[in-house]
Amino acid sequence: MSSRLPLAAAAAALSVAALSAPAGAADLVKVSFGTNWVAQAEHGGYYQAVADGTYEACGLDVTIVPGGPQVNNRALMLAGKVDFSMGGNLLQAFSAVREGIPLRVVAAHFQKEPQVILTHPGAASSFEDLKNLETLFIGDNGFQSYYQWMMTAYGFKAETRKPYTFNPAPFIADEKSGQQGYVTSEPFAVETEGGFKPDVWSIADAGFSTYATTVETMQKTIDEKPEAVKCFVEGSAIGWANYLYGDPSAANALIQAANTDMSDAQIAFSIEAMKEYGIVDSGDALEMGIGAMTAETIKDFYDKMVEAGVVEAGLDLEKVYSLDFANSGVALDVKKKLTE
Numbered sequence: 001m002s003s004r005l006p007l008a009a010a011a012a013a014l015s016v017a018a019l020s021a022p023a024g025a026a027d028l029v030k031v032s033f034g035t036n037w038v039a040q041a042e043h044g045g046y047y048q049a050v051a052d053g054t055y056e057a058c059g060l061d062v063t064i065v066p067g068g069p070q071v072n073n074r075a076l077m078l079a080g081k082v083d084f085s086m087g088g089n090l091l092q093a094f095s096a097v098r099e100g101i102p103l104r105v106v107a108a109h110f111q112k113e114p115q116v117i118l119t120h121p122g123a124a125s126s127f128e129d130l131k132n133l134e135t136l137f138i139g140d141n142g143f144q145s146y147y148q149w150m151m152t153a154y155g156f157k158a159e160t161r162k163p164y165t166f167n168p169a170p171f172i173a174d175e176k177s178g179q180q181g182y183v184t185s186e187p188f189a190v191e192t193e194g195g196f197k198p199d200v201w202s203i204a205d206a207g208f209s210t211y212a213t214t215v216e217t218m219q220k221t222i223d224e225k226p227e228a229v230k231c232f233v234e235g236s237a238i239g240w241a242n243y244l245y246g247d248p249s250a251a252n253a254l255i256q257a258a259n260t261d262m263s264d265a266q267i268a269f270s271i272e273a274m275k276e277y278g279i280v281d282s283g284d285a286l287e288m289g290i291g292a293m294t295a296e297t298i299k300d301f302y303d304k305m306v307e308a309g310v311v312e313a314g315l316d317l318e319k320v321y322s323l324d325f326a327n328s329g330v331a332l333d334v335k336k337k338l339t340e
Contacts, residue, residue: 028061029228031083033215034073039066039258041270042184042213043086044251045109045280045290049239051250058231066258074216078103083221084232087214089113090301091145093320094311102219104319107233107291107326108211109240111283112204114274115146116183118190119199120175127206131156135177137164142180145310146208152308153207168193183277184270202277210301211293212279222322233325237291240280241331244271245338281335289329293321 035043046064049055055062065082067073074092077085078101087093087105096103117130124130131154138147138161150156162170164180171179172194181187183200190198204210215233222229243251248271256262274280284292298321305311 027059028056029059029225029231030061030063031225031228031232032063032065032081033084033232034065034067034071034076034082034086036067036073036086036088038068038262039064039255040262041252041255041267042114042182042274044243044248044255044271045236045240047239047254048243048248048251049235051254052239052242054238054242055231055235058235060228060231060235062232062235064258077216077218080218083217083225083228085216087212087216089210089212090214090298090320091210091305091310093214093216094302094305094315097315097317097319098312102319103216104219104222105211105214105216105293105321106222106229106324107215107236108213108293109215109236109291110212110279111281111285111292112202112277112279113146113208113210113212114182114184114277114279115142115203115208116181116186117178117201117203118171118181118186119178119201121196121199123175124178124199124201127201127203128154130178130201131160133160133176133178135162135174136160137162137171137177137179139164139166139180146203148310149208149304149308150203153304183279184273185266187273188266188269207304208301209297209304211297215291222324226324230325233291234328234330237289237326237331238334240290241334241338244275244280245335288327290331290335291326292329293323293326295321295323 033046050062050064065073073082074085076082093103093105124133140163143161147156147161151158168179168190171177172190183202187198187200217229252267281290284294284297299317302317306313
């Protein structure tokens with residue numbers, strides 16, 4: 001996830017077993033969920049479902065295994081060491097299909113890609129206007145993915161891009177530049193370190209239509225433990241509704257226990273940014289519930305990536321995902337009760 005987060009406690013694991021176990025806990029099915037970065041508010045719904053017993057209520061004993069710079073939880077899932085892993089966006093799943101890996105996306109807890117471009121106040125008047133900046137600091141992964149789409153869809157130029165080193169200082173010093181970032185993190189860092197509030201341009205709102213923070217699992221897990229998959233997907237959706245619209249304090253305590261460098265201010269900023277930009281709860285999720293996915297949205301994004309030359313044509317998209325678990329709408333009533 002965000003490059004701005006501290007790396008302490010990256011390999012720590014947090015389990016439901018650490019909480020007071022209810023009667024009948026021996027009957028719970030043990031599963032593990034590997035995240036793609038250290039514990040943070042962007043993982044809050046999962047920690048919420050641990051903290052308030054939502055996973056337990058449907059029969060799971062969930063261990064959250066944080067990722068980090070030296071931790072590859074996706075590889076651990078492929079090796080059968082964890083049951084579920086957190087995907088970044090759909091490009092990873094497209095790659096798995098190309099490589100013949102029997103992996104499926106079973107939920108999308110971010111309806112929108114949280115990647116944004118930051119500019120100095122007033123430096124651009126629209127997303128398309130960003131291409132007129134002298135410099136755009138974009139990392140290698142971004143250049144190979146969404147920046148290729150930006151060049152195809154909007155006419156951005158390769159020579160405008162300079163490598164982003166995950167240090168905001170060059171951007172802060174250059175008023176005619178832009179910088180990549182996560183909407184939940186880098187704007188906070190720039191405001192804290194640079195003393196100004198940057199303008200924020202969402203690539204999702206500009207048309208980069210991928211889901212993000214997906215839940216991936218192996219086809220074998222779906223075949224052998226469908227009830228566990230259903231519980232994890234639906235419990236996570238409920239957890240996200242409670243985290244965003246209820247009291248997130250218990251989940252935040254677990255996040256900070258796993259990542260002692262995570263500040264209250266950063267968590268509060270991230271939660272508000274997720275709500276303001278509709279990262280978790282927008283699009284398909286408004287009608288179908290948090291975590292929802294549709295074949296149409298996945299195909300739309302795939303077609304854009306083919307046009308941009310990021311992925312090849314001809315992938316069997318039905319091997320990318322399963323819609324058997326995510327669209328039950330279980331979190332809609334939870335959200336309604338919390339927001340009325």
